[in-house]
Amino acid sequence: MTQTLVVIGNGMVGHRLVEILRDSSWRIVVFGEESRPAYDRVALSSYVDTWNSADLELTPLTGCELRLGEKAVSVDRERRVVVGASGVEVQYDALVLATGSVPFVPPVPGRDLPGCHVYRTIDDLDEIRATVQAADRPGRHSGMVLGGGLLGLEAANALRGMGVSPHVVELAPRLMPIQVDEGGAGLLKRLVEKLDLTVHTGTSASSIERDGSRLIAKLANGLELDLDVVVFSAGIRPRTDLDLGLELGPRGGYLVDSACRTADPRVFAIGECAAVEGVAYGLVAPGYAMAEVVADQLSGGTKVFPGADVSTKLKLLGVDVASFGDAHAVTEGALEVVVNNAVAGTYSKLVVSDDAKTLLGGVLVGDASAYPSLRPLVGKEVPAALLQPGGSVDVEMPADAQVCSCHAVTKQTITDAIQSGVACDVAELKACTKAGTGCGSCVPMLKKLLTDCGVEQSKALCEHFTYSRAELFEIVRATRITTFTALIEKHGSGRGCDICKPAVASILASLNNGHILGEAQVSLQDTNDRFLANLQRNGTYSVVPRIPGGEITPEKLIVIGEVARDFGLYTKITGGQRIDLFGATVDQLPQIWRRLVDAGFESGHAYGKALRTVKSCVGTTWCRYGVQDSVGLAIELELRYRGLRSPHKLKSAVSGCARECAEARGKDFGVIATENGWNLYVGGNGGFTPRHADLLVSDVDTETLIKVIDRFLMFYIRTADRLQRTSAWLEGLDGGLDHLREVVVDDKLGICDELEAAMAAHVSDYADEWRGVLEDPEKLARFTSFVNAPGTPDPTISFRAERGQRVPVQLGIPEVVR
């Protein structure tokens, strides 16, 4: 019988647990107090950039019952029942508490006044914004952040984003007292004060009072601050208001053992609400590790929590800060090596054992680029070079050093994956080891390990060109070279091959150099492009007419049926909502297409590294749930981008509502209708390595949507490697989705006009390739099986019947002696 797992809490850690168990046999019910889906709380301060909560959303959960906006109000452990605020009761076989934490608000008189907020949720930020907007002060507003730790500086950053000048008040004598030492904090203070922050350390607020529309805060050091808004971010406490009658840890949190299990064997706790063997953690990485432990336990495993690495690296207010291991040198006899460069604005401290042999920890401020190399060395022998002034951190790491702390991946695991040939680049390492898929801070280290293992990250296209595809694209674009011969003469060597010829043909086609079977281009094309059809295993071809958006009239369907019947073609419906006709010989292709073109069909480019289809659901026209005309948009997009040559095939889809019947998130670019417009997702893929597309822009109108897609596609076409789908391209893009958004939405590189112009040229130059062949006797003449016997079919091709259709007779392969 199916067992039920109830998860209380839909934060990052609860979300992670459900994600891991998604395909397990457990029936999963999630109670989430917030009404919105789980989001990236770590990135909360970036919410003020767009005020679009969708930007922070985590991958939507599937395969579970998600009860959003339903707080779990009580648990009856005897009956094994969780009761929701609506009165709903859910019985469980296992229960996981992932209730997170609550902000700690110091007992300052006046802390409950309007205008005082905490900093924890998207709703909190919305409320802070409302307070700021209501303030009727000319010029910049003034705010106070109580707490100068990591969270406080994040909150101060969010306030800055709202046009508020923040005062940061910290009780400890320095900023970030937990992570950073005095020297590092001194530099940090200097750097953040340049950014319009006022820092008050070693003091606290003794009272807050209302004065008309203002708030007046009195500090213990005698200062009075005149404020519009107050934000408490003085730390967090494990959230245990749901009383299960279970023991709590010494500093709060549901007490659990190393398997994250409470005294009740059916009840677990993970994340910030858990006290693992008495210790509560306020970071997401240990929470993820706990989620993995519980998922393993629930799957019959025996994994336990290995203890957490509380190392941190972050960019606060544009300042790099990293802290790892014994950052405060509390180990007995620990020695410190400090380099404080006030001019460059960098501070680094390494903590080593009393014999200067073992690295214990460190602090980096201003420049944390050495962090990925240093953190894995904690507890290992410290390379002597590091202790020299100006010492390099380019050092050999021991095999058991942890490279990715989010997923506990060691150097050994990574080098094994590289050396066995399983992974040849960062994207493949991410896929097979999970390293780099958490916070991403170890990605530079992954690149370095690839290089160290001798994986030449050469970008050379092939033996004939030392340039990458992206570089060749720029060369062709800049020099306006229009032939392969000219390109290889000037910029390559030899005569070319089956790798560079089609790649260059595709570049030339992307830059609108006429028909792909033009005299200079035809010899470059792979057989599919050369015959504008898809080669099948017996040497015949298949034919796919374009059916934009999957919409087709009965008359056109009949034409396809008649053509298939008359030429004896095997027919099959494709996954892209069109019809594939198999078994055509080279000689038949023009005859088939003459009929199709006469009936109004054009090439579907199923043979090309080009736009394939834009799938759609029926949308508002028919569907009771549709909110936009998905078919209309799909047709518009398919007609706009048809014939667009790219580094690899491009697939798209448009769904008319959030039910997503067109499966748009599995596409290179997918569009999902919203009440207010369209959401655009990019970089999705089915196939060998499925990947859900990432949200690029949301709630945009059709004009904006098309503009962003134009830019996205052209940027991809310019910069991707040969045969690199958008998913792998996006995975490998330095800066990832954020960078992509900066380029194609914010126009950070100033190239958007150019990208749009390139797409406009494509749209206006488009012509149907098959019509082009039918109208040109020279091109037509190439469609013969035998140059000395035109019209004679290839005698090796024969068919047999299967389920009422013709299928190829398997060819004998007698010549191969291996």
Added chain:
Amino acid sequence: MTVVCDFERLRPEQGVAALLPDGTQVAVFLTADGSLHALDNIDPFSGAAVLSRGIVGDRGGVPVVVSPVYKQAFELATGKCLDEPSVSVAVHQVRVRDGVVELP
């Protein structure tokens, strides 16, 4: 002797297929330096008669045609498969006489 086609009909770095009276299929290639090569048209790895439709180029300076099915390279001069040296395709004589390509 089988007539293939006028020499003019050939294009550099491309192949054509010809049918012999006994049913044998031959792929004829003209390379960029003007030389002619003829190989069996049947790709030994797939059994399909498609070598004439492969991309012509070079591997390490050796002129080759690459099968369009599974992408093995065959040396134009010898028919040897460079990816699996134990495999090769038959080489045919080919000549141009009075502007006509012939398989003697």
